[in-house]
Amino acid sequence: MPPRTRLTRHNTPESKMAAEDLEWERSKISNQDVNLLKRLGLMKKEDAIRFPSEESYPDPPMEYRVSFVDHLIRGLSTPIHDFLRGLLFVYGIQLHQLTPNSILHISIFITLCECFLGTPPNWILWKRIFCLRRNGSHNSTYNIGGVVICVRTDVDYFDVKFPDSVQGWRKRWLYIHEESANSVEHNIIPFDGSAKIQRRRSWDAEVSEEEKKATEALMSRIHQLQNTRGKELSGVQITAYFLRIRVQPLQARKNPLWTYAGENDANRLSNDLSVKDLEKLIRRISSLSKRDPIPSSCRVEPYSSTNPLPENHPTMVSLPPLPEGGDVEERAIIADDNQEAPSFPMIKELIRIGAQFIGKILSFLAEKLAAINERSNALAQKLEQSEEARKKAELDAVQARAEAKAKTEAAGVEDLRKRLHAAENSLSEHIAAQSAREEAILKRIRTQSRRFLNRTAQEFELEEPENDALLDALSFLEFHGSEAREGIDHAKAGLSRLFPYFFPKKEEPATFLKLAECFDPSEDLGLRVRHENMKVAVESTVALVADSSKISTGRKLATLIR
Incomplete structure (x- = not known):
């Protein structure tokens, strides 16, 4: 018999995952993971992320989708980038079916295109470099992380240094809020944990000769970035760059990365990470050990506001097309070595009988397939009706939440207005009481000053008046007090001299009051x-x-x- 060859799957680190780690179970997110998401600015908005409670199977709230901590730290944020949205549609997959390393592949590719090629992420260039493979055992495909993005074997691409295994990432799932962007109602299709992964022709779509010529300049630039001595660019450098500038590549952004404006850029999610946190995060998502150095910068300066694109720089806009119709099963490929089989009459008869039998089977299968198609059409119609009902329910819920929010805000504003009015009244009363108290003090001081003047017939003038009634009255009172103390001192001295003459046998009292009483x-x-x-x-x-x-x-x- 002629030799046969089968199409073999690429062995990836994700394919080594243990069986018990492949089913949904209760989410286990640590405090360290939560703190990391906060430092990355992914929880800046109050409703951006929700953590599951006790459910062991995802049940996302309305307008939320299922994702993973290890997806978010590799560049994913909502609303998602149009390029990622197109990949999900054209490949017919859901977000939870991609492995963390596949997410990082997309982040690096978008950063490469925008920062080092000076062009939007290009679908044709993507097809030249990547293809998709199933991730699973020989008998089944994993549902969580069942699809792997691989670099084609005939393409020279950056060494990204993926880790051999992302431990426990399937257990760290959460809900991310899906925001609308570019007038798209749902950027990510609703979560369906029971959806089967079906291989499509788009998984291995190859570029045509015309498309190959159109992207030849981009491929040449990639090879130049890889191989220029002293200025080699690596996948780790690209990863460190988008983590350092605090922009999520897989998020829909106002401006492309080649216009990045530093700390004031509108697309930044947080302040710069500390050197320690940045190095720890890069080692977490790569295979670099503690001994391997972390690149502090790229050897090639990326395009930005300080290094703008050259004049007349070509930019190729190419996004993934709409999803294809019809799924294709992944099957073995038998190689033909162009050898003819020997022609024997018995074999020909067996082939004829077999052909007739196969024809009958095909006819039977065609009838069944027609019935299945009718049933499928009916189910599709019901699904469309349920989808419309779901959309209406979501719209009603959104309106109800908006009305409730408006009422709550109105009640809060009214309460604040009342509290402000009460505070103003209290302040006015306090000011009035303080003014009355100051006036009473001033009146008493003036009274004391007049009494002193009446007794001493002496008046004073301030050398440097403060033009403040209270302070000036206090100053006059101080002058009067000084005059009174001086008079008392003179009186005490005179009485002390007279005391021995009037009271020769007595001891002079220590205080002026007692001494004065002796003379009265x-x-x-x-x-x-x-x-x-x-x-x-x-x-x-x-x-x-x-x-x-x-x-x-x-x-x-x-x-x-x-």
């Missing part, structure tokens, strides 16, 4: 001093008389004795 008794201090002085004079006179009498008597006695 009920009796007349002057009269009492005169009495005391007269008493002293009388006593002195008596003593002198007595003393003189003693002397005279003594003399008489002395005379008698003689």
